[in-house]
Amino acid sequence: MHLLSDLTLDDLADAEQVVVDVDLRDMNSVGQLKHALDRVPAIKARTFLVDEGASERVLRVQANALGATRHMVRKYALNALRREYSVTGRAPRTPAAEAALRADAGGASIVEAERSLEALFESMLSDAPMSLQAVSQAAAGVLASVRAVGADAWLASVRQHHEGTFQHCLLVTGVAAGFARGAKLGGGQAAALMNAALLHDVGKAVIPRHILDKPGKLTPEEFEAVKLHPGAGFDYLRKHGNVSPLVLDAVRHHHEALDGSGYPDRLKGEQIGPLTRILTVCDIFAALVESRPYKETRTPREAINMLVDMSISSKVDYAAVRTLGTSFGVPLPPEFGDVVRGFTVTRPHG
Numbered sequence: 001m002h003l004l005s006d007l008t009l010d011d012l013a014d015a016e017q018v019v020v021d022v023d024l025r026d027m028n029s030v031g032q033l034k035h036a037l038d039r040v041p042a043i044k045a046r047t048f049l050v051d052e053g054a055s056e057r058v059l060r061v062q063a064n065a066l067g068a069t070r071h072m073v074r075k076y077a078l079n080a081l082r083r084e085y086s087v088t089g090r091a092p093r094t095p096a097a098e099a100a101l102r103a104d105a106g107g108a109s110i111v112e113a114e115r116s117l118e119a120l121f122e123s124m125l126s127d128a129p130m131s132l133q134a135v136s137q138a139a140a141g142v143l144a145s146v147r148a149v150g151a152d153a154w155l156a157s158v159r160q161h162h163e164g165t166f167q168h169c170l171l172v173t174g175v176a177a178g179f180a181r182g183a184k185l186g187g188g189q190a191a192a193l194m195n196a197a198l199l200h201d202v203g204k205a206v207i208p209r210h211i212l213d214k215p216g217k218l219t220p221e222e223f224e225a226v227k228l229h230p231g232a233g234f235d236y237l238r239k240h241g242n243v244s245p246l247v248l249d250a251v252r253h254h255h256e257a258l259d260g261s262g263y264p265d266r267l268k269g270e271q272i273g274p275l276t277r278i279l280t281v282c283d284i285f286a287a288l289v290e291s292r293p294y295k296e297t298r299t300p301r302e303a304i305n306m307l308v309d310m311s312i313s314s315k316v317d318y319a320a321v322r323t324l325g326t327s328f329g330v331p332l333p334p335e336f337g338d339v340v341r342g343f344t345v346t347r348p349h350g
């Protein structure tokens with residue numbers, strides 16, 4: 001966001017769209033605005049914020065003269081723009097694509113989990129309560145489905161039909177189900193892990209989609225914005241979610257590292273609980289096997305090997321990596337010492 005009086009051409013260099021919030025009754029501001037917009041004719045999408053009411057019509061006409069491509073009522077604009085720039089703003093699936101998804105392995109449970117995620121992101125954006133019951137039901141559905149069709153087939157269906165943040169959140173949920181199944185977790189433990197997986201990135205609802213979906217490296221400022229998501233999700237769920245302290249803790253700390261180099265609280269070692277450690281390895285594994293146009297999709301074996309490397313460099317918990325490896329057909333030695341002492345893993349690229 002830039003003040004009109006301080007605006008430079010550089011500020012607009014990469015802009016695809018401008019949102020103009022200027023008092024069009026102030027001729028001085030209008031002059032400055034016209035000067036600025038005349039110098040960036042390539043920016044075709046120009047949203048002007050206006051007030052409601054008949055007396056404002058003349059200002060809408062004036063906005064059009066300045067190249068407005070749409071008007072937005074000022075008092076609703078913040079929420080509307082947030083929605084537009086959030087993961088919730090994606091286009092709905094066509095009926096044919098929905099039918100194809102339902103016909104694939106685990107399709108019904110994927111649709112239900114997707115609906116639950118949609119509702120969750122929407123509720124977070126409007127700061128409204130979420131339904132823990134709906135989340136738990138969807139999460140239990142994923143667990144049952146992964147038990148029935150196998151984690152690999154379930155994950156393949158998600159990769160086929162989803163992209164971006166939705167794909168990621170669904171994959172983490174499917175990977176967690178694979179873990180729960182492989183580790184033979186009991187009802188309560190499995191439910192906590194599944195809920196934590198489905199909820200873990202709800203904070204991404206408030207991170208602009210163009211940052212979340214950016215191909216390639218984030219700028220330091222963009223990374224700072226992304227780093228807000230675990231805290232934002234935790235704050236929202238604590239306020240509105242009726243979520244257990246264990247699951248809340250996992251949501252807040254799923255980007256911590258055992259050596260203290262993670263975020264947001266730079267926790268270390270024993271400060272990071274067992275559920276969080278498991279969620280973290282599921283999250284990283286899911287990110288590695290994700291399908292993105294600009295990123296290589298790793299096989300489960302490659303992903304596990306990379307996690308083994310991360311456990312050797314004291315980032316993630318080896319026991320959790322080992323259980324995940326077993327769950328995805330990549331057995332590892334029981335003792336971490338054996339890994340460090342030269343157990344050779346198949347390296348992804350030599």
Ligand SMILES: [Fe+2]
Pocket residue numbers: 200201229230254255
């Ligand atoms: Fe995350």
Ligand SMILES: [Fe+2]
Pocket residue numbers: 168172200201283
């Ligand atoms: Fe994540």
